[in-house]
Amino acid sequence: MPLGATEGFSQIDTVAGDPLPLATQTTNRFFNFGHEYVWHCHILSHEENDMMRAVALRVYPVTDFDGDAKTDVAVFRPAEGKWYVRPSGGGVDIVTTFGVSSDRLVPGDYDGDGKTDVAVFRPAEGKWYVRPSAGGADIVTTFGVSSDRVVPGDYDGDGKTDVAIFRPAEGKWYVHPSNGGADIVTTFGLSSDRLVPADYDWDGKTDVAIFRPSQGKWYVRRSGGGEDLDFTFGTSSDVIPYSL
Numbered sequence: 189m190p191l192g193a194t195e196g197f198s199q200i201d202t203v204a205g206d207p208l209p210l211a212t213q214t215t216n217r218f219f220n221f222g223h224e225y226v227w228h229c230h231i232l233s234h235e236e237n238d239m240m241r242a243v244a245l246r247v248y249p250v251t252d253f254d255g256d257a258k259t260d261v262a263v264f265r266p267a268e269g270k271w272y273v274r275p276s277g278g279g280v281d282i283v284t285t286f287g288v289s290s291d292r293l294v295p296g297d298y299d300g301d302g303k304t305d306v307a308v309f310r311p312a313e314g315k316w317y318v319r320p321s322a323g324g325a326d327i328v329t330t331f332g333v334s335s336d337r338v339v340p341g342d343y344d345g346d347g348k349t350d351v352a353i354f355r356p357a358e359g360k361w362y363v364h365p366s367n368g369g370a371d372i373v374t375t376f377g378l379s380s381d382r383l384v385p386a387d388y389d390w391d392g393k394t395d396v397a398i399f400r401p402s403q404g405k406w407y408v409r410r411s412g413g414g415e416d417l418d419f420t421f422g423t424s425s426d427v428i429p430y431s432l
Contacts, residue, residue, distance in 0.1 A: 192278045226370045248296050255303040271306050286319050296349025316351050331364050341385045341394030361396050383432040
């Protein structure tokens, strides 16, 4: 069906079994379902009407150091400059010497191998240091200044963590994509906001997002496009476990 079409689809109310009213029918358009797929089929009517089994791929957590798709318990000991990881898959603890007490911790999957890499941002230098779990030389990237807040995530959807910062004085997010494209700059948020980037629209990309304590509201700039999301949840005294 052509883009913009509503006719020609078997749009049925799955509860009552009747055709859906025209006003509630879906318009044919491009949409990125992120990690959701369907079995491939060459029968056009099956493709057009989604008459195939859905498949959802597992998305790896942020702190999966052993690559078993489970979050691992981990700590960084500033006095020693060491990371201690208790692998969820069992086995001996993983101990890595990397970083100093003044560094900011930015673990993520920077090399795209499905395992979290030990990584730090060094404010005094404006540099990111990554110890790839896949092996090889450490990755060093100059991006940001000491007053920036670090917000790593997979903003370009290529399965690798991107170097990214929020600059409070400007209210801007700066992302250095791992795919090699131009830096992404987004104006979103205030210096007093708490930063909560995550994939809210489930398209496989990290969304720019903030929690505004004074309002008890969450604001999300969806990477998949469309209107910004906003919803009220929480108070100014609440602690958000993963806010930055």
